[in-house]
Amino acid sequence: MLTAICRLLLFFSFAATPITFPAFDVSMRSVADIPLPQGFERVPVAPGSFAEYLRRLPLRKDKTIYFYNGAVKPNQSLHYAVLDVSTGAKDLQQCADAVMRLRGEYFFGKGMYDSIRFLKGDRTYYQFAAYLKNNAADTRGSFLKFMETVFVYCGSYTLEQSMKRVNDVYSMQAGDVFVKGGAPGHAEIVVDMAVQRSTGKKIYLLAEGYMPAQDMHIVLNPVNTKMGPWYELTDEQKIVTATWVFDKGQLRRW
Known part of the structure; x- marks a missing residue:
């Protein structure tokens, strides 16, 4: 009940105040194309890094958000662009799951299978390399099935526990994650900086x-x-986003 009430409060608090956002440009191809405020420039990132991967994430031309079942999300006023990353046909890839999916995709693309590992509630890890030995061949389909298992048994709590706290928010880097573990919990990932x-x-x-x-x-x-x-x-203690309010002490790093 508490979770449902919190969601409703968040929905109506933001939906009641229309957000005026800049026009979406269909020519944008990736996060790197999202325009900057005047006077800003993107920070350098190391070639091949997770930060570079996030900056290169593709954007869809259609900025409509769809649920896993193909239904259109009723409230389309809280986001700027949609990432061109599959959601799947099951109600699994939610908030912390999306963060873990991006992390897993990065390592999968580099062939670093030993690094695709996510903490479970019993303090052990789901490991993609072990999954391949026991279940499947080295295919993208195998990776996505592995991630579905991760989505079922891992979440915001285990994500928070597996990451290191960033004590100085001003040292933020692309790839860092704001995460509130628990129920309700939420996670949002920093995908670019300037x-x-x-x-x-x-x-x-x-x-x-x-x-x-x-x-x-x-x-x-x-x-x-x-x-x-x-x-x-x-210096604000609270980070108010379009769908959640984090404390700055909830910033975590891989």
Whole structure:
């Protein structure tokens, strides 16, 4: 009951105040194409890094969010763009699952199967390399089936427990995750960052999945709508996103 009430409060609190967002440009192909506020430039990322992978994530031309069953999400006002990443046909790939999916996709693309591992509630790990030895061949289908198992038995709590706390929010990096473990819980991943050279001010983009399972998307900034999907690093204790409110102490790193 508490979970349902929290979701309703979040939905109506943000839906009641329309968000004016910048026009979506269908020519954008990836996160790297999302325009920056004036005076900002993207921070350098290492070639082949997780941060570079996230910046290269493809965007769909259609910015409509669909649920896992093909239904259109009723509220389409809280996001800027939709990531071109499959959701699956089951109600499994939700918030923390979306974060783990991106992490797994990164390592799968690099052939680093030993690094595709996610913490379970019993403090052991689901490991893709072991899964391949016992169940399947090295195929993309095998990877997606493995991730479905992860989605069932892992979640925001285990994700939070498997990551290290970032004590200084100003040291944020692309790939870091805001995560609140538990029920209700939520997770959003930093997919890009930029800096204003004249002031040193940093901004970042957040992506999320949600419940029920739905297309991953870039969330809008409900506090400063002029920033579109960009969030500014500040001294504020609370980070108010389009669908959740995090404490800055909930920032985690792989």
